[in-house]
Amino acid sequence: VLIDAFIENTNCVAYYGTNSYDSGYIAGRLLYEQINPAENIAIFRFIRKGEKQVTQVMKREEGFRNYLAEKNYDGRIYSVQLHADEPEKNISILNSFLEEHKEVNAGIIFNSRAHLLGKYFRDKGNKFRLIGYDVIDPNITCLNDGSISHLIAQRPEVQGFNCIRALFRHLVLKEKVEQINYMPIDILMKENIKYYNNYI
Template sequence: MGKTYRIKDIAEMSGVSTGTVDRILHNRGKVSEEAQKKVEKVLKEIDYHPNLIARSLALKKNYHFITLIPSFAKGEYWDKLCEGIDKAEQEMFSYNVEVERMCFNQYDKGSFDELIPRIEKADCQGVVIATQFRESVVKLTSRLDQLQIPYVLIDAFIENTNCVAYYGTNSYDSGYIAGRLLYEQINPTENIAIFRFIRKGEMQVTQVMKREEGFRNYLTEKDYDGRIYSVQLHADEPEKNIQVLDAFLKEHPEVSAGIIFNSRAHLLGKYFQAKGEKFRLIGYDVIDSNITCLNNGNITHLIAQRPEVQGFNCIRALFRHLVLKEKVEQINYMPIDILIKENIKYYNNYI
């Protein structure tokens, strides 16, 4: 067990008064910038952490967090992210942290908007927001700012918000990398396809838009001279999707490479396998159905972003901000993991 440091010890090591240290540790009262830096330097050197259990029991305060994320089925991407949220909640149970899940339809902006009044009226101390619908998220975060409720963003970073933290990949760079992965499999004049799942109101999500921007920019920089076709699919109409894909391939038999910027690559992989088509497909996210397609050769690359780690860290960030009174880094980019058949078996999301 490490040494226990008293406020007096930290004050002597920092060269400031005990009162100054007390104000910094408990975030009350103003101190000079110089004193703040001196104390923070010492706290970092000694790896100082407050006695959380004593603080929690003394305050007898409950912390109610809300997570606003898309609804999901078991094994899907958001299920993986919730595994991280669950683990964080379990670890913080002793500190009176409770997490309430609110879910919306990721293919219907209206279902997100309907939850905003509920969150405004909820007695909560922090919110985690999946940023699918930019306009709606900005509306919600503006209201949370007014209510002085801290929030963490996941999925895609949205500028000009006062979020405590963001956890996720750099969506633009992720798409840029995807552009390189596909470009290296084709010739510069070969036609390709971008597959999209249509959302109600035909709105694209923030993350997908950024990924596609990066993807297209990479190809532009490489003087790609082929044509990019957009293939619109339907979120919950598998039979209609088969008709759409059949018609597209009949009209454009030369297209044998493409990308989808979300976790539904397995639906396309299974389609091409059933048709006996050799199609070079890039997708996102390490979920079981995508892994199967990767191993079968129906997906050439998966780009992953460690959703379990994101889920764990977003709850942890609110906890650190509210309970520990620690400063949290605002933008926390996850690694952009590139997975192929030969390395997928070694991949593990460590929390």
């Protein structure tokens, strides 16, 4: 049973998670509505040595770029490569990028490391419009203080519950389980984050 990211050709019993392309498409709309149509933006990526880009992240980026293309977005998209295990080097990379591209005040990261960027922009006093993924405590802190404008989430606790239930139905009850199970794509802001996990 797969959770969070669907891996093709695995013949899995079931998958629980969002449609990655659609979540990226929605992220494109969220960012587009915060900028001018010709405003330049950044896509941030944290990489590890030897780490390949995850299919889920690639699909999110594809959806994001396609939304902007459909809107005839006229700005430039910069790709900023950061290092997962080298925080000091990242500060240098970000400083250089923002010094060279002072006009860039909006961007996105397609994984849960948005808080690392949010903290950087907060410490710099930079009013940067940043969209990230996943409801983890550091991201919630950044959402509440305004250093992240939106988080896209997918209720991981509910995914986990449904995965265990699918395994039980398949192995114990011998029932047929639906293979692809897309979860809701949740858009969170500081105004609604405190209610997110109520009654789950």
